[in-house]
Amino acid sequence: xxxxxxxxxxxxxxxxxxxxxxxxxxxxxxxxxxxxxxxxxxxxxxxxxxxxxxxxxxxxxxxxxxxxxxxxxxxxxxxxxxxxxxxxxxxxxxxxxxxxxxxxxxxxxxxxxxxxxxxxxxxxxxxxxxxxxxxxxxxxxxxxxxxxxxxxxxxxxxxxxxxxxxxxxxxxxxxxxxxxxxxxxxxxxxxxxxxxxxxxxxxxxxxxxxxxxxxxxxxxxxxxxxxxxxxxxxxxxxxxxxxxxxxxxxxxxxxxxxxxxxxxxxxxxxxxxxxxxxxxxxxxxxxxxxxxxxxxxxxxxxxx
Amino acid sequence: xxxxxxxxxxxxxxxxxxxxxxxxxxxxxxxxxxxxxxxxxxxxxxxxxxxxxxxxxxxxxxxxxxxxxxxxxxxxxxxxxxxxxxxxxxxxxxxxxxxxxxxxxxxxxxxxxxxxxxxxxxxxxxxxxxxxxxxxxxxxxxxxxxxxxxxxxxxxxxxxxxxxxxxxxxxxxxxxxxxxxxxxxxxxxxxxxxxxxxxxxxxxxxxxxxxxxxxxxxxxxxxxxxxxxxxxxxxxxxxxxxxxxxxxxxxxxxxxxx
Numbered sequence: 001x002x003x004x005x006x007x008x009x010x011x012x013x014x015x016x017x018x019x020x021x022x023x024x025x026x027x028x029x030x031x032x033x034x035x036x037x038x039x040x041x042x043x044x045x046x047x048x049x050x051x052x053x054x055x056x057x058x059x060x061x062x063x064x065x066x067x068x069x070x071x072x073x074x075x076x077x078x079x080x081x082x083x084x085x086x087x088x089x090x091x092x093x094x095x096x097x098x099x100x101x102x103x104x105x106x107x108x109x110x111x112x113x114x115x116x117x118x119x120x121x122x123x124x125x126x127x128x129x130x131x132x133x134x135x136x137x138x139x140x141x142x143x144x145x146x147x148x149x150x151x152x153x154x155x156x157x158x159x160x161x162x163x164x165x166x167x168x169x170x171x172x173x174x175x176x177x178x179x180x181x182x183x184x185x186x187x188x189x190x191x192x193x194x195x196x197x198x199x200x201x202x203x204x205x206x207x208x209x210x211x212x213x214x215x216x217x218x219x220x221x222x223x224x225x226x227x228x229x230x231x232x233x234x235x236x237x238x239x240x241x242x243x244x245x246x247x248x249x250x251x252x253x254x255x256x257x258x259x260x261x262x263x264x265x266x267x268x269x270x271x272x273x274x275x276x277x278x279x280x281x282x283x284x285x286x287x288x289x290x291x292x293x294x295x296x297x298x299x300x301x302x303x304x
Numbered sequence: 305x306x307x308x309x310x311x312x313x314x315x316x317x318x319x320x321x322x323x324x325x326x327x328x329x330x331x332x333x334x335x336x337x338x339x340x341x342x343x344x345x346x347x348x349x350x351x352x353x354x355x356x357x358x359x360x361x362x363x364x365x366x367x368x369x370x371x372x373x374x375x376x377x378x379x380x381x382x383x384x385x386x387x388x389x390x391x392x393x394x395x396x397x398x399x400x401x402x403x404x405x406x407x408x409x410x411x412x413x414x415x416x417x418x419x420x421x422x423x424x425x426x427x428x429x430x431x432x433x434x435x436x437x438x439x440x441x442x443x444x445x446x447x448x449x450x451x452x453x454x455x456x457x458x459x460x461x462x463x464x465x466x467x468x469x470x471x472x473x474x475x476x477x478x479x480x481x482x483x484x485x486x487x488x489x490x491x492x493x494x495x496x497x498x499x500x501x502x503x504x505x506x507x508x509x510x511x512x513x514x515x516x517x518x519x520x521x522x523x524x525x526x527x528x529x530x531x532x533x534x535x536x537x538x539x540x541x542x543x544x545x546x547x548x549x550x551x552x553x554x555x556x557x558x559x560x561x562x
Contacts, residue, residue, distance in 0.1 A: 010466070010470075061464075061472055061474060063446065063447075087467060088448075088449060088464065088465065088466040088467060088472070091424075091432055091448055091449060092436070092447070092448040092449070092464075094433075095401075095432075095433040095436035095437050095440065096436060096440055096446075098402075098433070098437070099436075099437055099440035099441065100440070102521070103521065104400070104402070104520075104521035104522035105401065105402075105431075105433055105521075105522060106522055107430065107431045107432050107433060108430065108432075113526075115525075116525050119430070120430065120530075121428060121429055121430050121527075122315070122317065122321050122330065122427075122428050123317040123427055123428075123430075124530075125317070125321055125529070125530075126321050126330070126527060126528065126529055126530070127526075127527070127528055127529065127530050128429075128524055128526065128527050129524070129525045129526040129527075129528075130522050130523070130524055130525060131523060131525045132521065132522050132523075133519070133520060133521055133522065133523055134521045134522075137522075167445060168444070168445035168476060168477035168478075168480065169445045169446070169447065169474060169475070169476055169477075170474070170475045171472065171473070171474050171475075172473045172474070172475060173472075173473050174466070174470055174471065174472060174473065175463065175470070175471040175472075175473060176469075176470065177468055177469025177470050178469060188560055189560050213560065213561065214560065215560075221486065221487075222486065225486055225487045231469065234469075237467055237468075238465060238467065238468065238469060239468075239469065240468075245558055245559060245560050246554070246558050246560045246561075253317070266558070267554075267557055267558045269550065269554070274318060275538065275540075276320055278530070280536065280538070281530055281536075283536055284536055284537065284557070285536070285537045285538075285539060285550060285553055286536060286537070286538045286539070287539045287540075287546055287550060288538060288539065288540045289539075289540075289543055289546055290543075293543045294543050294546060294547065297543045297544055297546070297547040298547040298550060298551070300547070301544075301547040301548055301550075301551050302551060302561070
């Protein structure tokens with residue numbers, strides 16, 4: 001069995017998540033080759049073949065040409081699995097490659113289970129196992145679910161010559177993230193507000209708890225999108241990835257994108273009305289209570 | 305211009321889920337249903353585009369499923385869609401993304417849609433495949449996870465959400481399909497007059513057998529709750545007692561509370 005690993009590359013660099021793909025292939029126990037639409041300087045370190053198409057010629061986002069490159073590598077390697085990170089790149093590209101190969105796709109694999117792959121569903125409250133019915137399978141793997149290997153080895157580079165046809169899609173560049181007002185990555189304590197806080201007027205309650213614990217205010221994505229808290233406080237895949245000594249999640253259900261940004265915290269307290277909320281999975285303590293009642297009580301207790 | 309919006313009806317995510325009898329999906333008993341959140345952004349963006357173009361575009365909304373999905377369809381009509389297609393399929397939940405995409409593409413292939421909007425994924429299944437697969441099957445331009453959308457003179461400019469707050473700027477030539485992400489817009493609440501008006505709008509019913517020709521390629525083998533992380537403590541009861549208990553635990557287990 002063999003896996004073709006599709007590297008993540010952006011702004012001229014290989015992304016470290018590529019090494020999670022190698023870890024996943026090792027866990028599957030299959031041979032591996034990789035394909036990179038990038039540059040020679042960004043070829044990942046491992047012992048195997050890397051098919052390289054030049055991003056300078058094709059563009060960093062050019063789905064039709066990237067698909068052609070990945071299919072060309074798949075044609076040469078005849079892999080059983082074509083594996084992407086479940087990143088903005090894999091999200092976009094995997095179904096295109098699956099369609100090209102008429103292959104089944106399993107999205108955001110979190111674990112291997114008896115003859116199949118496990119994924120989250122129902123907002124991460126439940127799990128589903130999937131057994132693909134096609135000879136080739138396209139997979140995307142959840143960020144952080146398979147711990148990256150240390151880069152080691154030297155790859156044999158095989159260059160691919162892919163026409164730069166873009167089929168009506170043209171990429172014009174990146175818009176940078178808003179300047180970070182708060183560096184949450186250095187905070188020892190983070191107290192984050194989620195949708196369960198209810199409205200913007202209730203944010204000060206959460207900020208007071210953060211202050212009482214000597215920490216910073218964090219927030220989940222819906223809270224930031226609603227304009228209750230500014231973006232620099234956002235924790236999760238599209239915000240900051242944090243690992244404080246104490247993380248307190250207030251009214252946060254625990255979408256996978258949020259969990260990926262905070263699950264390496266040393267100690268996690270979740271306050272949620274819903275006992276089944278997925279945040280409970282990563283919580284050391286789950287307090288089943290109304291955030292608006294419990295948080296002021298906790299702040300008062302700490303100030304005693 | 306002709307616009308298609310594809311929507312799915314999903315359970316409220318606050319629900320408690322339990323496996324159905326066959327162990328392959330959830331039991332529908334006692335679930336409340338609503339339009340998939342990401343599809344609401346898709347409907348809203350399509351309606352905004354229709355308004356921008358002086359109401360000229362014809363906006364069709366499509367949903368696949370049993371009769372209950374008509375409720376979600378009616379909401380989209382009340383938000384501003386002109387007409388609807390209900391692909392009748394009591395067993396839609398057993399179909400994989402490939403089959404669902406094939407059904408949509410089968411409907412759309414000869415209709416000449418200039419723009420197709422979908423959510424970036426469903427909240428219940430979360431496969432994030434259907435939109436892209438429809439674009440592949442129709443061989444049209446596609447971009448995913450939109451947090452920005454603008455249209456002028458036959459060209460669509462979008463912002464794709466990438467990691468860490470970065471956004472990718474992409475231009476699409478029509479025809480095109482886009483998948484919509486949280487943050488793209490704020491979906492409107494249908495007004496009462498619009499809800500009344502929606503009742504008169506056409507909902508075409510098409511049996512799924514007329515459109516389905518594909519087998520599943522990634523069938524579900526099991527559906528079950530996640531294994532709980534060992535050692536997690538669950539505290540329930542009186543709020544003041546809970547606060548005291550929690551402070552005790554934090555003093556013992558962490559170095560940040562003294």
